[in-house]
Amino acid sequence: MKNDNRVNYIRIIATILIIVSTLYLLTRLMMPKYDIGVIEGALVAEYYDEVKGHDLIFIGDCEVYDNFSPAVLWQDYGINSYIRGSAQQLIWQSYYLLEDTLYHEKPPVVIFNVLALMYNEPQREAYNRMSLEGMRWTPAKIRAINASMMESEHFLDYVFPLLRYHSRWKELSSADFTRMFKKDKVSHNGFFINIGVKPAINVPEGRILANYNFGAKAMEYLDKMTALCLENGIELILVKAPSLYPYWYDEWEEQVKVYAKANGLKYINFLELIDETGLDFMTDTYNAGLHLNLTGAEKITHYLGEFLLNNTSLADRRGEADLATRWEEKLLLYNREIERLSAGLDVE
Amino acid sequence: MKKQMTIIFIILTIIFLTSCGSNEVNRITGDVANINQGNNSTDTGAEEQDIPAGIESLSQPDYKGYTFTHSGTIIAIDSDFAPILKALGEPRAYFEAESCAFEGLDKIYTYFGFEIDTYPQGDRDFVSAIVLKDDTVATNEGLRIGSSRAEMEAAYGTPRINDNGQLIYDKDGMRLCFIIDGETVISIEYQTTVLDL
Numbered sequence A: 001m002k003n004d005n006r007v008n009y010i011r012i013i014a015t016i017l018i019i020v021s022t023l024y025l026l027t028r029l030m031m032p033k034y035d036i037g038v039i040e041g042a043l044v045a046e047y048y049d050e051v052k053g054h055d056l057i058f059i060g061d062c063e064v065y066d067n068f069s070p071a072v073l074w075q076d077y078g079i080n081s082y083i084r085g086s087a088q089q090l091i092w093q094s095y096y097l098l099e100d101t102l103y104h105e106k107p108p109v110v111i112f113n114v115l116a117l118m119y120n121e122p123q124r125e126a127y128n129r130m131s132l133e134g135m136r137w138t139p140a141k142i143r144a145i146n147a148s149m150m151e152s153e154h155f156l157d158y159v160f161p162l163l164r165y166h167s168r169w170k171e172l173s174s175a176d177f178t179r180m181f182k183k184d185k186v187s188h189n190g191f192f193i194n195i196g197v198k199p200a201i202n203v204p205e206g207r208i209l210a211n212y213n214f215g216a217k218a219m220e221y222l223d224k225m226t227a228l229c230l231e232n233g234i235e236l237i238l239v240k241a242p243s244l245y246p247y248w249y250d251e252w253e254e255q256v257k258v259y260a261k262a263n264g265l266k267y268i269n270f271l272e273l274i275d276e277t278g279l280d281f282m283t284d285t286y287n288a289g290l291h292l293n294l295t296g297a298e299k300i301t302h303y304l305g306e307f308l309l310n311n312t313s314l315a316d317r318r319g320e321a322d323l324a325t326r327w328e329e330k331l332l333l334y335n336r337e338i339e340r341l342s343a344g345l346d347v348e
Numbered sequence B: 001m002k003k004q005m006t007i008i009f010i011i012l013t014i015i016f017l018t019s020c021g022s023n024e025v026n027r028i029t030g031d032v033a034n035i036n037q038g039n040n041s042t043d044t045g046a047e048e049q050d051i052p053a054g055i056e057s058l059s060q061p062d063y064k065g066y067t068f069t070h071s072g073t074i075i076a077i078d079s080d081f082a083p084i085l086k087a088l089g090e091p092r093a094y095f096e097a098e099s100c101a102f103e104g105l106d107k108i109y110t111y112f113g114f115e116i117d118t119y120p121q122g123d124r125d126f127v128s129a130i131v132l133k134d135d136t137v138a139t140n141e142g143l144r145i146g147s148s149r150a151e152m153e154a155a156y157g158t159p160r161i162n163d164n165g166q167l168i169y170d171k172d173g174m175r176l177c178f179i180i181d182g183e184t185v186i187s188i189e190y191q192t193t194v195l196d197l
Helices: A002-030 A039-049 A070-077 A091-102 A114-118 A125-132 A139-148 A155-159 A162-171 A174-178 A216-231 A250-262 A294-311 A321-342 B002-017 B081-088 B149-156
Strands: A056-060 A081-085 A109-113 A235-240 A266-269 B067-070 B073-076 B093-098 B105-111 B114-121 B124-132 B167-171 B174-181 B184-192
Touching: A002 A162, A002 A174, A039 A081, A039 A125, A056 A091, A056 A114, A070 A081, A070 A294, A070 A321, A081 A091, A091 A114, A091 A125, A091 A139, A091 A216, A109 A114, A109 A216, A114 A216, A114 A235, A114 A250, A125 A139, A139 A155, A155 A162, A216 A235, A235 A250, A250 A266, A266 A294, B073 B081, B073 B124, B081 B105, B081 B114, B081 B124, B149 B174, B149 B184
Parallel strands: A056 A081, A056 A109, A109 A235, A235 A266
Antiparallel strands: B067 B073, B093 B105, B105 B114, B114 B124, B124 B184, B167 B174, B174 B184
16 A cells, blocks of 8 residues: 555655656747847846946846947946846836846946837837846746836746747747757847947937836836935946937936936936047947947047046956956956957948 | 546637637738829818729729829729839839838838828838828818818718827728817828737
8 A cells, every 4th residue: 555655655756756846847948048139139148147246237128238348348447247138128127137136246336228118118118128038046036037027928928938939830940949048149248349340320200209208117117226326335327329320318317417407317328428439320239229339339438438448437457367367357248259259240 | 548638639729720819810802003194283172082084993992091192193002012113103212111020121212292101011011100291281180280170070071089199090901190289180090000009
């Protein structure tokens, strides 16, 4: 009798193990890999492999991961930075990514790009997924999902992604199998290198809006971000990257300026610094003014590096041997990638 | 053990076969008719959507929602843009923007008086928005920039108001959006809802 019971227990445990393992493997297989094609979905997860202790964390949408180069900030200014950006990262996602970051480190300075203030509601499930799936499970991730879900989304689909992605079996490729467990890095400290050139021509003017005020939810999360930084002794700096499209309205600019002044925050609008940074939208953008290419990103990063050393507590850390060694390796990869792109292997 | 394996098989089958819900996009696949009537009027001024003569041969369901007509070309939201482009000819200006992260380009074609936005799907572009820019063009129901709120409500009825303060008329999975300043229409935009997903 006892032996029968033992055998039954073993069978039950074995069954559970088989089910769980199978579901786990299927989940790994079915989930988008994001290291080829739409690589922006890989950015958030890459942060966790980093050695922490950054001086500066960027948070925001494509206007951060395309426009600021941590490699330049290190190489020329000795600032150790990382970009926690993702495609169309909404402000509540930025806020929870900041909370998530604080589980790992407390950077002296955080930079938030303000374009996301234009959105007061979630926009698309695909963007939500790219910002949220890469986050590790913490209370911050749970809150981020709850704040981000569209009506058609379900929390359980984030917990068990197989529920959402099971129909991908029709489009599985060999890469889905080979990259189930190990994926190549797509960013350089969160920065996405692009060396293509596509001049900004015929950039449309902004369309008339019914209401130019930022939404209440967006402003609520900006308040929360300001408070969180204050609580943790972090200097929050607001920036507007110099993207010509989507259009940045004067009314929006005024609201950010007023907010920054009222809360004692520094605010840099790079759209007003075209001459100072030397940006040329005929050569420094890879997609007609939406995002900067490498030369454009390096130009505004130089401006930012000078600004940070002159106006914040950040100091040049190039003298720190361990950090310098780590960056030496990173710069090698960064320059190798630029060479590879320049050789025309993957030019936009 | 057979029983357990059967249970595993059933669970996995259910997971694979359970639908996530319809991901069908509300897209029009029929060709856009170019029924040149010999004038450039875009104002059909009808109470109901006025399909010009000559279009009867086309299947009516191809024109879902409110449509805009220019030089005899009927432009519907979510319709394939290639035949429309062919009918309208070269735009006055053209701008293309990569979809943030996604492959393919969102394109903006500017014509005198209006703009057409498209979104990519597969190797084709579909109309995502039509924006009337000035009073030289009008909706098929006769509304133009500068019309009054009363004229708008006479043509379309009472709108709903979205969170941004736009006045919205929903029809067949698209929306026609107005912005009013005082009592005057200052913005008219036809929009897809496909990208809301």
